[in-house]
Amino acid sequence: xxxxxxxxxxxxxxxxxxxxxxxxxxxxxxxxxxxxxxxxxxxxxxxxxxxxxxxxxxxxxxxxxxxxxxxxxxxxxxxxxxxxxxxxxxxxxxxxxxxxxxxxxxxxxxxxxxxxxxxxxxxxxxxxxxxxxxxxxxxxxxxxxxxxxxxxxxxxxxxxxxxxxxxxxxxxxxxxxxxxxxxxxxxxxxxxxxxxxxxxxxxxxxxxxxxxxxxxxxxxxxxxxxxxxxxxxxxxxxxxxxxxxxxxxxxxxxxxxxxxxxxxxxxxxxxxxxxxxxxxxxxxxxxxxx
Amino acid sequence: xxxxxxxxxxxxxxxxxxxxxxxxxxxxxxxxxxxxxxxxxxxxxxxxxxxxxxxxxxxxxxxxxxxxxxxxxxxxxxxxxxxxxxxxxxxxxxxxxxxxxxxxxxxxxxxxxxxxxxxxxxxxxxxxxxxxxxxxxxxxxxxxxxxxxxxxxxxxxxxxxxxxxxxxxxxxxxxxxxxxxxxxxxxxxxxxxxxxxxxxxxxxxxxxxxxxxxxxxxxxxxxxxxxxxxxxxxxxxxxxxxxxxxxxxxxxx
Numbered sequence: 017x018x019x020x021x022x023x024x025x026x027x028x029x030x031x032x033x034x035x036x037x038x039x040x041x042x043x044x045x046x047x048x049x050x051x052x053x054x055x056x057x058x059x060x061x062x063x064x065x066x067x068x069x070x071x072x073x074x075x076x077x078x079x080x081x082x083x084x085x086x087x088x089x090x091x092x093x094x095x096x097x098x099x100x101x102x103x104x105x106x107x108x109x110x111x112x113x114x115x116x117x118x119x120x121x122x123x124x125x126x127x128x129x130x131x132x133x134x135x136x137x138x139x140x141x142x143x144x145x146x147x148x149x150x151x152x153x154x155x156x157x158x159x160x161x162x163x164x165x166x167x168x169x170x171x172x173x174x175x176x177x178x179x180x181x182x183x184x185x186x187x188x189x190x191x192x193x194x195x196x197x198x199x200x201x202x203x204x205x206x207x208x209x210x211x212x213x214x215x216x217x218x219x220x221x222x223x224x225x226x227x228x229x230x231x232x233x234x235x236x237x238x239x240x241x242x243x244x245x246x247x248x249x250x251x252x253x254x255x256x257x258x259x260x261x262x263x264x265x266x267x268x269x270x271x272x273x274x275x276x277x278x279x280x281x282x283x284x285x286x287x288x289x290x291x292x293x294x295x296x297x298x299x300x301x302x303x304x305x306x
Numbered sequence: 307x308x309x310x311x312x313x314x315x316x317x318x319x320x321x322x323x324x325x326x327x328x329x330x331x332x333x334x335x336x337x338x339x340x341x342x343x344x345x346x347x348x349x350x351x352x353x354x355x356x357x358x359x360x361x362x363x364x365x366x367x368x369x370x371x372x373x374x375x376x377x378x379x380x381x382x383x384x385x386x387x388x389x390x391x392x393x394x395x396x397x398x399x400x401x402x403x404x405x406x407x408x409x410x411x412x413x414x415x416x417x418x419x420x421x422x423x424x425x426x427x428x429x430x431x432x433x434x435x436x437x438x439x440x441x442x443x444x445x446x447x448x449x450x451x452x453x454x455x456x457x458x459x460x461x462x463x464x465x466x467x468x469x470x471x472x473x474x475x476x477x478x479x480x481x482x483x484x485x486x487x488x489x490x491x492x493x494x495x496x497x498x499x500x501x502x503x504x505x506x507x508x509x510x511x512x513x514x515x516x517x518x519x520x521x522x523x524x525x526x527x528x529x530x531x532x533x534x535x536x537x538x539x540x541x542x543x544x545x546x547x548x549x550x551x552x553x554x555x556x557x558x559x
Contacts, residue, residue, distance in 0.1 A: 091429070108423065116428050119429075121433075123384065123388060142472070144460050145461065195382065197382060
């Protein structure tokens, strides 16, 4: 007997997210973000989400659209552009609650959740503003001879994880083909339900024909649903399938500076469905290269 | 060779930060730190291990702006955070939007954390870096707004904060140097405060003090930053930075 297909549509994935949920988003900065799923959340009536992310434009967009009321992050960046403008605006305007951790603490919090324990000890964070600015953080003393007092990093338990892979099969076996897996396996294991968007759903046998075994980051026990979203990480990097769309990202960052420009950008790219977005991106690219 | 530029003094001052590190991973953040670390690998510390800034460990030292080289290892972000940083065989040189007299650094935001007047990167890995491995800082434009009495948000921590947090925070705490466009500093002043190591040729101690928002301790007469050797200048100018990207970060006056 075969395991059942987990293939879903974009809207079916977003339909499984509820108001107030904690949503972890994979990738890193402006790298391999599940942007098609983020765009679908923008189109939905979801609000009051707690977003957990190594933040890039995913978090900026969700904040600007009023979808996220709480964000846990270690940094926010567009990588080739140092700061994320919509994230920065939300911080300065105080339009959401924020929790800022060291980036190693953030990984440790995901790992604690993946291991189903309430905390893991670590050195990072000691003495820094992180502990002062997050009253939910505590320290823990070693019961052994050293008696060291370390940060007790609490588990980052997620309701839902959203990640993007270069390839997957319909069962949820997910594969990255670039140089870095980021933390997508931890996001999936930290979540009650994990959804994988992917450039391409292929036959299981095809996964290892031209790529090493180690590229199979996600096994199907970690994944609830799979959705095929070609160019679905755009405008972030999804190497080797495609690199970051630097021209588009620059247009995004520039538009975010004023309400008028942002309204025009939103109208041009974010007012329709995913197919309309991809068509507008193609038109943008053709205009830019003309 | 003559006409050594300010950016070239900065490059050798940064290289000297990595000189006695031995076989560890250098993590230079930004342009001049990358140039300095690649220079150190070609001169004082050939054992230094460097990456392309993403996930590949490079055997060699490509020119600035390039990352193509023989790959000798894999270093995805997860290994940096879970292995290399806590393992401690690393020397990071970070930037600093603010750095204070006590060696605390801020890259998070300006103003109160709850609602800043200007959002920066967030703390990134600075808290973990400073309690786990040797840390230096690079400031391309030394000014009273950057070199301050007290940072707004302590991302990287200096000695006093580490000591207040207990032995687990001081055990591996090692803030090594601050290099700026004006000089080189450490935190060997009274109570682990900022101290002159050297000023770059053409800069006076008084000029540095005028450009600083806090007191900087001087033991005796402050020496000048050493002159690059001819070999170092050839490496900088012909191999590591032939298109003079360094001049964009630290322009010649």
